[in-house]
Amino acid sequence: MSGKKILMITGDFTEDYETMVPFQALQAVGHTVHAVCPDKKAGDTVATAIHDFEGDQTYTEKPGHRFALNADFASTDPADYDALLIPGGRAPEYLRLNEQVQSMVRHFFETDKPVAAICHGAQILAAANVLKDRKCSAYPACQPEVELAGGRFAGIDVDQAVTDGNLVTAPAWPAHPAWLSQFFKLLDR
Template sequence: MTGKSLVMIVGDYVEDYEAMVPFQALQVVGHDVDVVCPDKEAGDRVKTAVHDERGAQTYSELEGHELPLNATFAEIDPAEYDGLVLPGGRAPEYLRLHDAVLETVRHFFEADKPAAVLCHAPLILVAADVLDGRTCTSYPGIAPDIEAAGGEWVDEVTVDGTLVTGRLYNDHPEWLREFIEVLGTEIEHGDPVTAPTD
């Protein structure tokens, strides 16, 4: 299998699981993932947030880990990447205010490249004006934003062409499976290894 080159755009208080799990899982199946953040460089870190439903009317937010960046946003060329990953959390609220982020996102949609978008990250797609006529999902509280941007919101992991969207990190297994399929990833399984016996 030939791995794809992917870029994940994050920011401070990106959702911990939504960044860490795809970053690692996509590498496990052979892809290269550059993690970038506007105004930060390779070697810098972003703070993550852990969101949890604890019986209140909305989620709670706790400080998570620090996620190291392995590339510099200002130096990336979107044309060199095969796909885009946008995790959710608090970060999309302000990432959508960066013109360079919106230009990068538009490149992937105009070139019809695979994009995996989760939870609150469709806020970035709304700001980039790429959802008109598309079907997607998100954290339910983002549904009105998607619909106001001309998109159709559904309450399940959704594939619309090369766009794969999920509601929150509980969707990881299906969301990642669908994205891996859209990327054209072929996973080869060898014979199981068994421990020697005496």
């Protein structure tokens, strides 16, 4: 596997594990990952949140770490990247409203480059209008958004992932082994 250049779009209250684990894992195997956030530059940080499954009707949320961005959003050109990574958490809820984020996401689908999204990351995919006729997993509460965007929601176990063409998605961080394994395969094609 030769090292690829991967763009990670993240923001405040991104899910801690869904941001830090792939960021580090992808670098550990030789890829370059640039983490960006609208209106922030390299060296700025975003707040993270730890979402857990503790028997309640939905996930619980606890404060996470500060995650340091390593690239400037304003100068980011998606054409410079081989793949896209979208973590979940609460960040996608507001990031999806950013037209430049939507445009960047569409670039990766128009050019058939690998895209990995997890949990609430599907909210950004839906807003970018790239899910039509695509199988997409996400946190179960995002099912209506996936379907309203024309996607086919994959209601898989929380530790599983699904690949449809250039897109690999998963419900939440317990799927990291399956999700990252499938993303690695897309990166190696």
